[in-house]
Amino acid sequence: MLVRKLCLCAVLILSVQGCGTTGSVLKMGPDTxxxxxxxxxxxxxxxxxESNALSQANSYCEKQGKEVLVTGTSSDFDRPFYTYTATFQCLNENDPGLHRPHYEPAPTTVIEDRRN
Structure with a gap:
């Protein structure tokens, strides 16, 4: 009975380990x-x-011989899956738009002033 339970646990762990997907890269605009x-x-x-999405973005740009510049990210948790989305550009090494990114966390609260 113990062996049977251990085998069942092993099967469940192995089946969950591969649970997840990485979507295709979608073109949003020029170089985006x-x-x-x-x-x-x-x-x-x-x-x-996060690692899967960013790895896919890096690979996509590398195949074009370009550098990746992540311009935006978002994440979501829809139990039991976490989803991470990256918006990025593939730019030439000497492109003036290629710069060290500065990320700021998105606000968790937005206050709207409706006095006008």
């Missing part, structure tokens, strides 16, 4: 793309989804 990745919370969760 978006990719999303999802990962089950027991198979790496948010860090794995």
């Amino acid at each position: 793309y978006r990719v999303s990745a999802s990962k089950h919370n027991m198979a790496g969760g948010a860090p794995a989804a």
